[in-house]
Amino acid sequence: MPTVQFITSLKISALAALLTAVLLWLSPGSSDVGAVEPGVNCSSYTDGVCVIDMGDIWLCNPSYQEAVCPTSILVGDIVRWDYPSSAVLMHTTTECGADCDAPTLTPLWDSGQMDPGDTFEYTFTTPGDYLYFCTIHPTSQLGLIRVLEEAPPGLVGDVNCNDEVNAIDATLILQLVAGLLDELPCHENGDTNLDGAINAIDATLVLQYVAGLIDTLPP
Numbered sequence: 001m002p003t004v005q006f007i008t009s010l011k012i013s014a015l016a017a018l019l020t021a022v023l024l025w026l027s028p029g030s031s032d033v034g035a036v037e038p039g040v041n042c043s044s045y046t047d048g049v050c051v052i053d054m055g056d057i058w059l060c061n062p063s064y065q066e067a068v069c070p071t072s073i074l075v076g077d078i079v080r081w082d083y084p085s086s087a088v089l090m091h092t093t094t095e096c097g098a099d100c101d102a103p104t105l106t107p108l109w110d111s112g113q114m115d116p117g118d119t120f121e122y123t124f125t126t127p128g129d130y131l132y133f134c135t136i137h138p139t140s141q142l143g144l145i146r147v148l149e150e151a152p153p154g155l156v157g158d159v160n161c162n163d164e165v166n167a168i169d170a171t172l173i174l175q176l177v178a179g180l181l182d183e184l185p186c187h188e189n190g191d192t193n194l195d196g197a198i199n200a201i202d203a204t205l206v207l208q209y210v211a212g213l214i215d216t217l218p219p
């Protein structure tokens with residue numbers, strides 16, 4: 001077999017192995033992308049302002065006491081934590097860094113002590129996941145702000161610009177991830193979960209969409 005043909009066949013084999021691994025890695029429902037839609041767990045979400053309710057003692061939704069309550073917004077949005085005057089205890093909203101069990105000493109935001117009736121605002125300018133907690137109740141009040149890129153004007157998932165989302169798009173994304181492509185023809189459509197990155201998860205979501213396991217992209 002000629003050298004070029006051999007290398008090409010190796011690349012295709014590697015791609016197939018990667019595709020299989022991704023499919024095994026992310027079965028439907030095993031990821032936490034269910035919280036992707038902007039506005040999830042905002043008590044109101046209008047004009048780029050997400051209001052997050054705080055309580056005694058939970059963040060964002062009473063059902064998440066002692067669990068991480070996820071909220072999704074778009075980049076550039078403002079989050080306003082709203083602590084009702086009917087509450088009793090004092091709380092904070094404070095960014096954790098990578099781990100709320102070992103919080104950073106330089107949080108991106110820290111409300112300081114909030115008394116009932118207080119509010120605190122922060123503007124999110126960079127996509128990503130931001131863990132936060134109440135420094136007074138660090139094990140029972142936990143939250144996550146997921147800051148998403150704006151959805152592109154094109155068809156999310158259609159990376160070859162043919163107005164369809166199918167397995168070819170997933171393959172192209174995997175080729176990009178594997179370094180076989182430098183860019184996708186419609187690169188802006190490749191971030192299918194709007195988390196600011198194009199990676200194997202995006203290809204998996206395309207395949208799940210094609211297989212009818214999820215109804216929309218972003219999911």
Ligand SMILES: [Ca+2]
Nearest residue numbers: 158160162164
């Ligand atoms: Ca396509």
Ligand SMILES: [Ca+2]
Nearest residue numbers: 191193195197
């Ligand atoms: Ca992505």
